[in-house]
Amino acid sequence: MARWEPNPRERLERAALALFVEHGYEATTVAGIADRAGLTKSTFFRHFADKREVLFGGQDALADGFGEAIRTAPPGTASVDLLAAALLAAAPFFGPERHDLGRQRRTVIAANSELQERELLKRARLAAVIADALRERGTPETAARLAAEVGVLAFGTAYARWAEPDNRQPYPQIAHAVLAELRACAADLGAQAPAPA
Amino acid sequence: MARWEPNPRERLERAALALFVEHGYEATTVAGIADRAGLTKSTFFRHFADKREVLFGGQDALADGFGEAIRTAPPGTASVDLLAAALLAAAPFFGPERHDLGRQRRTVIAANSELQERELLKRARLAAVIADALRERGTPETAARLAAEVGVLAFGTAYARWAEPDNRQPYPQIAHAVLAELRACAADLGAQAPAPA
DNA sequence: TAGGTGATGGGACTCGGTCCCATCGCAGTG
DNA sequence: CACTGCGATGGGACCGAGTCCCATCACCTA
Numbered sequence: 272m273a274r275w276e277p278n279p280r281e282r283l284e285r286a287a288l289a290l291f292v293e294h295g296y297e298a299t300t301v302a303g304i305a306d307r308a309g310l311t312k313s314t315f316f317r318h319f320a321d322k323r324e325v326l327f328g329g330q331d332a333l334a335d336g337f338g339e340a341i342r343t344a345p346p347g348t349a350s351v352d353l354l355a356a357a358l359l360a361a362a363p364f365f366g367p368e369r370h371d372l373g374r375q376r377r378t379v380i381a382a383n384s385e386l387q388e389r390e391l392l393k394r395a396r397l398a399a400v401i402a403d404a405l406r407e408r409g410t411p412e413t414a415a416r417l418a419a420e421v422g423v424l425a426f427g428t429a430y431a432r433w434a435e436p437d438n439r440q441p442y443p444q445i446a447h448a449v450l451a452e453l454r455a456c457a458a459d460l461g462a463q464a465p466a467p468a
Numbered sequence: 469m470a471r472w473e474p475n476p477r478e479r480l481e482r483a484a485l486a487l488f489v490e491h492g493y494e495a496t497t498v499a500g501i502a503d504r505a506g507l508t509k510s511t512f513f514r515h516f517a518d519k520r521e522v523l524f525g526g527q528d529a530l531a532d533g534f535g536e537a538i539r540t541a542p543p544g545t546a547s548v549d550l551l552a553a554a555l556l557a558a559a560p561f562f563g564p565e566r567h568d569l570g571r572q573r574r575t576v577i578a579a580n581s582e583l584q585e586r587e588l589l590k591r592a593r594l595a596a597v598i599a600d601a602l603r604e605r606g607t608p609e610t611a612a613r614l615a616a617e618v619g620v621l622a623f624g625t626a627y628a629r630w631a632e633p634d635n636r637q638p639y640p641q642i643a644h645a646v647l648a649e650l651r652a653c654a655a656d657l658g659a660q661a662p663a664p665a
Numbered sequence: 666t667a668g669g670t671g672a673t674g675g676g677a678c679t680c681g682g683t684c685c686c687a688t689c690g691c692a693g694t695g
Numbered sequence: 696c697a698c699t700g701c702g703a704t705g706g707g708a709c710c711g712a713g714t715c716c717c718a719t720c721a722c723c724t725a
Contacts, residue, residue: 388589424617518682
């Protein structure tokens with residue numbers, strides 16, 4: 272009997288991703304996902320708050336890792352390096368063995384605006400975590416908000432490049448490169464003298 | 469008879485905001501909004517793609533204005549000043565007479581994460597419009613993305629400050645101040661030498 | 666062997682959203 | 696003054712997401 276087989280949550284996640292890839296997000300019903308995992312609709316909603324959330328399970332752990340990395344960095348570390356530390360804390364989630372899953376997940380999300388909304392919400396929470404951690408270190412309000420936004424942009428770009436089908440570079444290398452590039456752009460942007468009002 | 473009274477779209481928007489303020493977003497049904505506007509559920513969905521969208525009607529016009537402002541700026545204008553031009557293009561939407569509406573709208577959105585998701589999506593589209601317009605002017609990819617993100621952050625901050633209950637400053641003044649502050653922070657962030665890998 | 670506990674199954678229900686068709690009001694036309 | 700075409704509305708059937716409640720099952724412990 273299907274009841275009491277292990278890891279119902281993980282089974283649901285796998286079933287959902289497979290069905291989303293096969294038939295698309297909208298054409299897939301929650302009952303269908305549950306069926307494929309040998310469970311029911313009730314159980315699905317006991318493990319996930321809604322249909323979208325089945326694709327975003329790891330995001331909370333990610334945010335925790337970001338905050339922790341910034342908080343435990345040595346005193347006096349520059350903001351850019353704090354961002355680097357945060358991005359690297361995500362490395363365990365992006366090993367080469369998860370490359371295919373990451374690519375599929377990205378494809379599914381890219382095809383549906385509901386899922387994009389959810390991803391943006393997760394990123395906003397990520398930015399909030401980063402900004403909070405920076406504020407705890409004494410970074411002024413606006414500087415913390417900007418750095419958090421840059422960090423999230425860097426993370427999103429790095430994730431996108433890592434998940435590219437033909438990518439072979441490891442995530443940490445990509446993250447460093449993206450962050451360095453963004454830092455340079457920030458310098459350019461900040462150096463421009465604003466026109467007199 | 470209620471049929472054929474003018475401005476059904478605007479009536480629906482007013483009815484929705486009023487009910488959201490009174491009972492909250494979730495406790496309000498689409499049928500209830502339509503009733504209050506003297507219309508039906510069918511008509512509601514003929515004017516708005518979904519329940520959330522009734523609060524985000526102006527966002528598309530906003531994005532158009534942003535793109536237009538950047539495209540029509542004099543050649544050679546610095547990126548920061550292009551962002552300033554874009555933010556000022558939004559000024560007509562934020563006259564003092566709309567202050568109360570803006571404040572109510574913000575309160576409703578702040579209380580519901582579904583609405584926050586939609587707002588984030590709209591802002592992402594805004595960022596995409598800005599980045600596209602900057603690319604058209606020859607701004608390199610990464611610089612355009614960063615500048616767009618900064619622009620959206622500036623807009624969000626300016627809108628939030630403008631909609632504060634006790635705010636009396638006009639929107640353009642706030643926008644300029646926020647942007648100047650962010651430019652300074654970008655300079656700081658970019659000036660930090662990254663630690664050697 | 667008899668509970669006790671936590672996870673699951675299952676069904677009823679509400680509401681968002683889609684679809685289709687009948688209906689209405691307003692032209693314009695003869 | 697009818698007739699007709701057109702666009703907007705009303706209304707009902709329908710599906711799926713999500714909630715709620717309760718019965719049921721498997722495992723553990725006394």
